[in-house]
Amino acid sequence: MRYERITDVVGATPLVAVDALLPDVARAAGVHLWAKVELLGPTGSIKDRTAKALIDALDRDGRLRPGVRLLEPTSGNTGAALAMHAAARGIPITLVMPANATEERRHAVRAFGAEILESPAEEGSNGAVALARRMAAEDSTYVMPDQYANRANPDVHERTTAPEILADCPEVDAVVAGLGTGGTATGLARFFARAKPNVAVWVAEPMPGEKVTGLRSLADGFTPEVLDDTLLTGRILVSNRESIVAARELARRTGILAGPSTGATLAVARRIARDAAPGSNIVFIACDAGWKYFSAGFVEGDLDNMDDALEGDVFWW
Ligand SMILES: Cc1ncc(COP(=O)(O)O)c(C=O)c1O
Structure with missing residues (x-):
């Protein structure tokens, strides 16, 4: 493949099967779990x-x-x-x-x-x-591009991220995004409401008071202008510990090295997989690469102190 410039090498990311990470009950029911690997872009994130x-x-x-x-x-x-x-x-x-x-x-x-x-x-x-x-x-x-208020943010996910998912997995039943600006979730929800309304669109949100790097809790008192949660199936709360554990497991068991917010979307995907109908297909967004978090103890740091270790990273969005 040849491109005029690196900025053209954005999007068109792959779906990668990670069924090994499903709860046993879901795997036995023929559920499939897919990572939308956004960390492959030029700066390693969605x-x-x-x-x-x-x-x-x-x-x-x-x-x-x-x-x-x-x-x-x-x-x-x-x-x-x-x-x-x-x-x-x-x-x-x-x-x-x-x-x-x-x-x-x-x-x-x-x-x-x-x-x-x-x-x-x-x-x-x-x-x-x-x-x-x-x-x-x-x-x-x-x-100022202003990602929190600029509708080009959700639009790009409605125009590109969501249709890519449907094209690569026409049988998709549920997608899970992380809640940062809300751009990804809003764009996915708008597209699927139109293109395949029975697809559930969930967001992973940090529990109030928890810091999951890259994500924000609406309980912090700031709701980004671009977030339209009226079309979302629901918000599911995750802890930082659960997110880090899931991200570590993703790397160790599938070879996909992604950051804490991916751990959060994976954790939510596994929770909904437990109750999913047999044969369901669930897609979670692997938002960014894990190497950015090494100095914060992401690989082997003590989970009980992980909140403190990631303190310096809470502005990561
Ligand atoms: C690492 C990471 N994950 C997830 C998100 C959430 O994406 P969005 O802003 O589209 O809600 C962001 C950005 O906000 C991010 O930087």
């Missing part, structure tokens, strides 16, 4: 799709005039993906991140030549959002 869609939407709206600079509050996957797309298209970009973001996160965007602007550590990701929004309001050279 945000390669989102970032491309956000930048393309700005371009279509005529907002990428010469002299503009992209500005987004994120120290996570979206930051790395935006930085990659911006580098490939020659657009300067500034990412606002809390001053305590880890070195790994800084490297993941600086490697692409992105500029980092720090917001106060104690204000967390909300402080980064507030600072970026203030800067964009005061200076028109800044253009």
Whole structure:
């Protein structure tokens, strides 16, 4: 396969069978479990799709005039993906991140030549959002993709992620996404409501007070504008421990090295598999690669202290 540029190598990810991870009762009933392996993109996450869609939407709206600079509050996957797309298209970009973001996160965007602007550590990701929004309001050279409010985010999943699942698994009965901005879940739900309404669309959400890196709990008091939960089958709560255990098992038993949010979607998929009709097909999103979490003790860290170990990673979306 030949491409003009790396930004074209986004999406069209494979479904990989992981039936070995099903509960015995589900496997005996002929249920099938599939990972939608989003971690294969250029920056190793589903945000390669989102970032491309956000930048393309700005371009279509005529907002990428010469002299503009992209500005987004994120120290996570979206930051790395935006930085990659911006580098490939020659657009300067500034990412606002809390001053305590880890070195790994800084490297993941600086490697692409992105500029980092720090917001106060104690204000967390909300402080980064507030600072970026203030800067964009005061200076028109800044253009903010704004993944939390830009409908290009759910749209790209409705247009690409969901149809890919249906094309590769026409017999799909249920899909499970993680809840970050809500873009993936909303896009999947909109597509299946139209294309195959009996498909259940579940989201994995951290239990209140739990930090599952990459995901957010609606109980934290912030509901992203792009999230439309009216078409979702339901939200299923997972703990960080369950997510990490599931992600470790995925790597050790199937060879797919994915991060904690994938552990969360896998854990939810296994729960619904127990009650699934014989022969059902369940797809979960493998959102990002696991190597990004090594320094946080992801591989062998003590699970009882995992919340603390991943503290520095809670802005990873
Ligand atoms: C690692 C990871 N998993 C899952 C998600 C959730 O995706 P979405 O923002 O589409 O809800 C994100 C981003 O938010 C993420 O970075």
